[in-house]
Amino acid sequence: MANQLSLEVVTPHRTVLIEDVDSVTLPGIEGELGILPEHIPLLTILDTGIMSYTSNGNKQVIAVHWGYAQVEGNSVRVLAELAETAEEIDLQRAKEAEKKAKNMLVSGISSTTDLEDEQSRQKKYEGKLKRSIVRQTVAQFH
Amino acid sequence: MASLKDIRKRIDSVKRTQKTTSAMKMVSAAKLRRSEDNIRQATPYAKELKSVVSSLSTRFSGEEQDTGFGRLFRDTGGKRTGVILVTTDRGLCGGFNANLSKVLAQQLADEDIESAEFVILGRKGNDFFKKTSHKILANHTGTQPGEQLGLVREIVSDFTRRFEAGELDQVNLAYNHFFSVISQVPVIEQLLPIKPLETETVDEREIIFEPSPEDILETLLKKYVQNQVYVSWLDTIAGEHAARMTSMDAATKNAGEIIDKLQLHYNRTRQAAITSELIEIISGAESL
Numbered sequence: 124m125a126n127q128l129s130l131e132v133v134t135p136h137r138t139v140l141i142e143d144v145d146s147v148t149l150p151g152i153e154g155e156l157g158i159l160p161e162h163i164p165l166l167t168i169l170d171t172g173i174m175s176y177t178s179n180g181n182k183q184v185i186a187v188h189w190g191y192a193q194v195e196g197n198s199v200r201v202l203a204e205l206a207e208t209a210e211e212i213d214l215q216r217a218k219e220a221e222k223k224a225k226n227m228l229v230s231g232i233s234s235t236t237d238l239e240d241e242q243s244r245q246k247k248y249e250g251k252l253k254r255s256i257v258r259q260t261v262a263q264f265h
Numbered sequence: 266m267a268s269l270k271d272i273r274k275r276i277d278s279v280k281r282t283q284k285t286t287s288a289m290k291m292v293s294a295a296k297l298r299r300s301e302d303n304i305r306q307a308t309p310y311a312k313e314l315k316s317v318v319s320s321l322s323t324r325f326s327g328e329e330q331d332t333g334f335g336r337l338f339r340d341t342g343g344k345r346t347g348v349i350l351v352t353t354d355r356g357l358c359g360g361f362n363a364n365l366s367k368v369l370a371q372q373l374a375d376e377d378i379e380s381a382e383f384v385i386l387g388r389k390g391n392d393f394f395k396k397t398s399h400k401i402l403a404n405h406t407g408t409q410p411g412e413q414l415g416l417v418r419e420i421v422s423d424f425t426r427r428f429e430a431g432e433l434d435q436v437n438l439a440y441n442h443f444f445s446v447i448s449q450v451p452v453i454e455q456l457l458p459i460k461p462l463e464t465e466t467v468d469e470r471e472i473i474f475e476p477s478p479e480d481i482l483e484t485l486l487k488k489y490v491q492n493q494v495y496v497s498w499l500d501t502i503a504g505e506h507a508a509r510m511t512s513m514d515a516a517t518k519n520a521g522e523i524i525d526k527l528q529l530h531y532n533r534t535r536q537a538a539i540t541s542e543l544i545e546i547i548s549g550a551e552s553l
Contacts, residue, residue: 156475
């Protein structure tokens, strides 16, 4: 299997996927990364985003939320904080989460006057917003 | 001497207790299987994370004391201590929580640490340490499985931030390591400063890093510490059920022994009563 990649996706909760695939696209923190067999060794941190892979001409997507990927020889190992396949995502819930996060960001009544607290609060909801959008994109792929 | 009725009452009461303990044993056995499964699921992640962190850290000489990740290794030798103590919410599991708390208290006393700052998971640890001179920052009880990872992240990032800012000199993690169903051992680990990981070979291959290796290492080290706490929690949960299963099994056996003894006692007493009644009747008939 020299022209295939062995892809492995693990989270603290479980092993999500072990499969031989033709190519992988990763949401790297500095931009999207396409990985094909015989890639040079690589270690990168992943952002919240959509990871996709093709096996036998079928494209599959997984939502990953923070993690890192290690490419070594023909193996790709993704360690994500959270990884969900399209079937696992509750679209309704993601939509609601998006609405809620947007509300908090737009109308956000700030509970604190401390600038640092406010910034971390904003960051939290921005993260939530991003996660919900990624989830929806992945869910629609299904 | 107890009357026949009293003995019968006691037998019934012990039987009821036995029913409870054997039911608890069965429940724990089922829960144990599930929590062992959780540990198994979490192992690949923990392993991979550790191997990446250790191979990555060989790329540095260990002299970057003031850079981002170097601070996580900095040993100041001071006594301001933070402790993350992982215990359970419920009792009836033998010396599971008490042993851990005692070992921890002893170690802190040995190191002359009088007021460590505690974050305690589970009610039992709180019960023990609230009577001591240590300061309890927070006690988390009744945490649902889905909330664990988020909670751990919060606790650890708080401690890490304070450690980096120089407010704490060390952070320890205390939990029961789950070796097997019959063996859980109290473990106290130093979380921060991070102990240098034992490494096999220096990794000098050409690798692309995105972002820089320093940034990756810093992020991964923090993840690594978080994961240690998370895994220790899973260990504790499995250990709790194992300990409860063992102690409830022992309790069921003991109850059985007591029932046997009481039953024998009951039969003897009953026989004695019949005999004495017979003697009374016979001697009454003879005197006529």
